[in-house]
Amino acid sequence: MVEYTPTEMMTVSAARALKNDDVCFVGIGMPSAACNLARLTHAPDITLIYESGTIGTKPDVLPLSIGDGELCETAVNTVAVPEMFRYWLQGGKISVGFLGAAQLDKYGNINTTVIGDYDNPKVRLPGGGGAPEIATSCGEVFLVMKQSKRGFVEKIDFVTSLGHGKGGNDRASYGVDTKGPSRLITDLCIMEPHPEGKQFVVTSIHPGVTREEIIENTGWDVEFADEVAETAIPSEKELQVLRELHARTAKAHGDQQ
Amino acid sequence: MVEYTPTEMMTVSAARALKNDDVCFVGIGMPSAACNLARLTHAPDITLIYESGTIGTKPDVLPLSIGDGELCETAVNTVAVPEMFRYWLQGGKISVGFLGAAQLDKYGNINTTVIGDYDNPKVRLPGGGGAPEIATSCGEVFLVMKQSKRGFVEKIDFVTSLGHGKGGNDRASYGVDTKGPSRLITDLCIMEPHPEGKQFVVTSIHPGVTREEIIENTGWDVEFADEVAETAIPSEKELQVLRELHARTAKAHGDQQ
Amino acid sequence: MVARFMSLKEAVASCVKDGDTISMEGFTHLIPHAAGHEIIRQGIKNLTLVRMTPDVIYDQLIGAGCAKKLIFSWGGNPGVGSLHRLRDAYEKSWPTKLEIEEHSHAAMANAYDAGAAGLPCAVFKGYRGAELPRVNPNIKFIECPFTGESLAAVPAIRPDVTVVHAQKANKKGDVLFEGIVGVQKEAVLAAKKSIITVEEIVDDFGDISPNAVMLPNWAVTAIVEVPGGAHPSYAQGYYKRDNAFYKAWDPIARDRETFQAWLEEHVINGGPEDFAAKREANKG
């Protein structure tokens, strides 16, 4: 029996959501690991784009920042940042945006700005960066985030980036014609938006996880699909490639990530 | 005594108007000859820019088109056309725009669009090209054009590009804060705008040209400055460089220009 | 949706249809003449032709009766004179009526940029004191919401198909432009589909700058190898501009019969393979 951590299960599940012909706008951290795992396993031709301007990059190790030299050296082409945001992201060339968050609600609206009040925050987070426009300009958005009551909340403190808004067709009311969050991958399960209401519904549970655990770690009332699948466990190949990637990364960055 | 043609006098006078530290947006034809003559004589460091995107070009022969290979091969850098019009021209980086015209009025408004009515023209000209924005975005504009009643008219048929509008401060009323046409160089004389009224005033007459000839070849009432200079004749060096440039150009283009 | 390599015939047949809005760009350099001929040969009609400088390539398409409308900013044979086929169509509706929509270069360049950037319109400092806004309803003015300054706006260019010529594609279908790159990249990114003719298909681009002007294979629809395909325009590094042809075009196009004879001989009875000889003849 293969052994793996919940984080590995999450990363592998996220990677599997990507297709070989996707053009993916990659955030740093978990999204970067998932996207590169996909590239090194079932999606060798996937195009990975980082907001630093690197198009079609194939880093051998995960970047620490969004603009490590490795990203440019292994890219098909590197463009200026205004061109990246104007022609490629806003121009509608990206099929999937991959985002994480500090807070998330059941409609996939995300907060990476502040915990508490904007002017007098309890915690000042780094801010939106590329996310507000990644969330609306990419064909669809995958969210990846460890599940917890603190992060998965009924109401986020600040809407950094639009998901499905107030649900239903609310997203379209902002003049946005892209799909928005179509998948939420956590360390416990996979959720997808309800076809009409657009609230997240659990559609697949990772092996060994109970419904109670999911409910306990979610700040909103969890909905389960009529048929909930069990997520396939990570294959030996997936785990091997992911672990080698992390090992190369740790070595390259001179210490433990 | 040096012999020269009126066209050579015009080209030499136009070249002399340029300074060594100018950044000049160059039109094809007479402006191109004048700008390159300046570069090959008194202004070796002048920056010549063609709308094809070539910055700091030093062509050995005059280009037939605005985008001949020679322009790129001898340039400091070549940028995309949107960048040329957005960052360099509109961005206010150009000190002098050099334009010709089919029709011109005494305020330096120019027509390169149609003779006659726009919808039913007597002659359909090529159109504005870069001129409408060259005329407003460059620090100042030099006009170069052979003098004739047909070309120098009281009222142009179509305002392709703004000069001093209706004169006085009219140009500024369009939200334009650049100087506009500051010099008109013809085969007969040099005119400059009146400090207040902004109508062209003859400030220098080419050697051997009479005031009557200027009046006969102008469709508006010609004004002469209180003190009218005589334009210095082309120097031997100027003529030699200009003729060699034309000879090289004719040879390179495979026939007479 | 990675670029497919195909023949020119197949590329035009699969991408361009009657009534399309097409953009064939190349600013003096890299003008896709071979593709223009193929569109004429396939008898495609009612095209809205978009191009900053509708020089000889559009004179041919218009004279052949492919176009119903022209969107442009400077219509001439550079350094030579008028485009006689364009004028004949516009002034005398021969062979068919031609509607025009006229802009400045700055407007067109910004409109391509806006098209590539997914915007509905381009906003720029343009047309101040100029008369085109009086005759072109597609030029409007808006106010900067911060300074109140008046700014020109034109609709973004979003062609159905953009056709351009480039120096190289690699075996993966990535495309490399070098030299005077014009608005080609913007025109391709602004379009729904694109056809790129190239001088050659290489294994890889070798040691080029990471910041080279490129289109990755997934941003392009069809790639066709047509050596010399830009003639009488040029491809830097391959062959020079055939200035003599541009001058020779003037008398050919001046007369309807001379033009039709030329069209018959060089286009209708010609093919993309004819361009290779033109490349050889204009080397060096």
Next chain:
Amino acid sequence: MVARFMSLKEAVASCVKDGDTISMEGFTHLIPHAAGHEIIRQGIKNLTLVRMTPDVIYDQLIGAGCAKKLIFSWGGNPGVGSLHRLRDAYEKSWPTKLEIEEHSHAAMANAYDAGAAGLPCAVFKGYRGAELPRVNPNIKFIECPFTGESLAAVPAIRPDVTVVHAQKANKKGDVLFEGIVGVQKEAVLAAKKSIITVEEIVDDFGDISPNAVMLPNWAVTAIVEVPGGAHPSYAQGYYKRDNAFYKAWDPIARDRETFQAWLEEHVINGGPEDFAAKREANKG
């Protein structure tokens, strides 16, 4: 007004003054750290600091008391965590009060582009459904005059001075950027004055692409040769990002006294010449 070569001390003294709006850019790559230290050493105050990603370089300037306002779109130590000096200034006004104006990356990138393009504002498809427009009055919405679509607008960025680092200048003062070029060219073109620190000054650039990312000498104010001047950021082709320093910065910046000791030792008592050793240490 061709670029002048000068010392870093002279460049900062002649270009940057109290109360200026300055932009120091470099998207992870080519961040002008040596110039940042010089600004701190010269005791310049009340700066409005503009930067998409105010990482360690602005944490140092803010902690040293140079800034009164920060305009930014992502404020963190990439891959590490918070910027403690930034948070201390914003949350506890230490060493002085810091005002913030917050945008998204797309907004800042467009605002630099608009600044370079001489526009008063940038218009883009942004902030749809996002909450920043509620708290930032410098985000407005306008309507496309053709489609009626709502578009975001932000003021163009027009710094008094832009400071960037590049790989090379040639003897004429032209500047070459390569690799991740970020918004540096736009930031320089948008500014009234510019300081460019470079890894080296070469006779000429040799065989580079005609389309290389460059600034001609007349578009730049001051050029300073500072080998290693981007450390702990990197200069592609010269040295790697010092990831260990970025991680080490976290505990240094977390505490006011540790930070002040570091500042005294490495900035106040340091100089641009210290960066050459950093370059050597991060090669390969």
